[in-house]
Amino acid sequence: MDLAFMKTHVSVDCVIFGFDKDQLYVLLVRRNTLGDSGKSLKLPGSLIYQPEDANEAASRVLNELTGIRKMKLKQFKTFTSPMRTADNDDVNWLEYEYHNKIDRLITIAYLSLCKITRKLNVVSKYATVEWRPVNQLPKMPFDHNQIVEESLREIRNWVEYEPDTLFELLPAKFTITEFRLLYEAIYNRNYDARNFHKKMAQIKFILPLDEYQQNVKHRAARYYKFDRVTYNKQRIGM
Amino acid sequence: MDLAFMKTHVSVDCVIFGFDKDQLYVLLVRRNTLGDSGKSLKLPGSLIYQPEDANEAASRVLNELTGIRKMKLKQFKTFTSPMRTADNDDVNWLEYEYHNKIDRLITIAYLSLCKITRKLNVVSKYATVEWRPVNQLPKMPFDHNQIVEESLREIRNWVEYEPDTLFELLPAKFTITEFRLLYEAIYNRNYDARNFHKKMAQIKFILPLDEYQQNVKHRAARYYKFDRVTYNKQRIGM
Numbered sequence: 001m002d003l004a005f006m007k008t009h010v011s012v013d014c015v016i017f018g019f020d021k022d023q024l025y026v027l028l029v030r031r032n033t034l035g036d037s038g039k040s041l042k043l044p045g046s047l048i049y050q051p052e053d054a055n056e057a058a059s060r061v062l063n064e065l066t067g068i069r070k071m072k073l074k075q076f077k078t079f080t081s082p083m084r085t086a087d088n089d090d091v092n093w094l095e096y097e098y099h100n101k102i103d104r105l106i107t108i109a110y111l112s113l114c115k116i117t118r119k120l121n122v123v124s125k126y127a128t129v130e131w132r133p134v135n136q137l138p139k140m141p142f143d144h145n146q147i148v149e150e151s152l153r154e155i156r157n158w159v160e161y162e163p164d165t166l167f168e169l170l171p172a173k174f175t176i177t178e179f180r181l182l183y184e185a186i187y188n189r190n191y192d193a194r195n196f197h198k199k200m201a202q203i204k205f206i207l208p209l210d211e212y213q214q215n216v217k218h219r220a221a222r223y224y225k226f227d228r229v230t231y232n233k234q235r236i237g238m
Numbered sequence: 239m240d241l242a243f244m245k246t247h248v249s250v251d252c253v254i255f256g257f258d259k260d261q262l263y264v265l266l267v268r269r270n271t272l273g274d275s276g277k278s279l280k281l282p283g284s285l286i287y288q289p290e291d292a293n294e295a296a297s298r299v300l301n302e303l304t305g306i307r308k309m310k311l312k313q314f315k316t317f318t319s320p321m322r323t324a325d326n327d328d329v330n331w332l333e334y335e336y337h338n339k340i341d342r343l344i345t346i347a348y349l350s351l352c353k354i355t356r357k358l359n360v361v362s363k364y365a366t367v368e369w370r371p372v373n374q375l376p377k378m379p380f381d382h383n384q385i386v387e388e389s390l391r392e393i394r395n396w397v398e399y400e401p402d403t404l405f406e407l408l409p410a411k412f413t414i415t416e417f418r419l420l421y422e423a424i425y426n427r428n429y430d431a432r433n434f435h436k437k438m439a440q441i442k443f444i445l446p447l448d449e450y451q452q453n454v455k456h457r458a459a460r461y462y463k464f465d466r467v468t469y470n471k472q473r474i475g476m
Contacts, residue, residue, distance in 0.1 A: 010246060
């Protein structure tokens with residue numbers, strides 16, 4: 001058996017998560033349609049240019065989408081199935097978009113977290129950039145649905161060993177209820193409100209502020225903030 | 239600026255860890271030298287064949303090396319720097335070995351753990367397969383030294399969220415001292431023997447056996463074993 005070795009184009013795709021009220025959202029872009037079968041929303045991504053490495057390509061994609069130069073980006077998995085380009089619509093779009101003949105395509109997936117309130121300063125080629133709830137995603141091209149699914153597992157893992165990651169998703173001041181809803185969205189389960197509150201009160205890097213919610217019908221909740229100095233001290237001691 | 243998109247060969251490289259007494263070892267192979275500059279020991283790996291995905295290629299490499307069909311393999315990072323092929327010796331070897339013109343090469347790195355006592359049933363093209371202590375590695379081709387370094391960080395992370403991983407490295411029956419030495423090797427620090435012992439005694443999935451070391455000069459230590467049933471029950475409850 002004398003098999004040929006794969007030579008292929010390589011792309012990056014970015015799963016950018018945001019959080020609002022009680023849901024996780026993913027940032028999607030709309031690709032220029034070519035009469036394709038409705039799968040026009042997709043993860044933002046790009047083929048990698050000749051002189052770039054994958055991190056540089058992913059930073060470029062994020063920067064074009066958000067205007068942010070420095071954003072925490074985590075490479076989490078490379079998707080290599082030969083079936084990625086099984087759908088002709090996807091291949092046609094790729095070849096039209098990139099003026100390259102594409103037979104096979106592997107992609108390096110990145111994960112990033114972003115405050116959903118951040119103003120997006122789009123300078124990319126995409127007409128539309130939109131936040132979509134992670135549990136109501138449309139059918140997307142290639143294996144983008146699978147990539148999002150695996151990125152959710154990766155977020156949980158990330159949060160376990162770098163809990164400060166969570167605060168990238170919250171506003172600078174947050175209530176314990178907001179924090180609990182974020183946990184519930186990430187772990188896809190409910191937490192008892194009273195127990196959760198007790199636990200959080202014991203965490204030294206979550207600081208109570210002397211500020212309370214205003215103009216709310218229920219009892220105004222206290223605001224908290226993440227204290228990086230205390231957090232870093234604890235981490236070193238571990 | 240009209241830049242070309244990267245089209246490239248893709249390989250897998252496997253970092254296989256073993257543990258003996260008080261050290262972590264990595265399984266290396268010796269490549270056929272071409273008068274190269276002494277960097278003949280390297281991580282086992284292979285270009286990916288056309289019909290394979292990366293997992294299949296990594297399993298093939300491991301199987302050829304060890305004779306094992308099913309081995310826990312974890313994809314942990316893809317290395318994409320254009321500088322990977324900066325050394326002509328490395329490129330010459332690649333082209334000689336694979337009869338392909340290679341300009342750039344990205345590699346998908348895998349992590350695996352293996353009992354060092356396992357008999358290696360080598361059916362690979364490599365003449366030599368050897369265990370080398372992780373902190374005394376030779377200078378290796380490409381970025382293989384960097385890959386091992388990053389895989390050590392990844393092992394720690396892996397152990398944090400899937401502690402059962404550790405027991406892949408230990409014999410079926412082990413003493414708490416052996417277990418501590420493994421921890422010390424992975425985290426590259428010392429643990430107080432008495433405290434460590436106390437902590438381990440509280441972990442329900444580490445079961446004391448009614449067996450003790452034999453023929454030792456010091457006081458014979460008790461053997462323990464990993465209890466997967468209890469472990470799995472605890473995980474679900476988390």
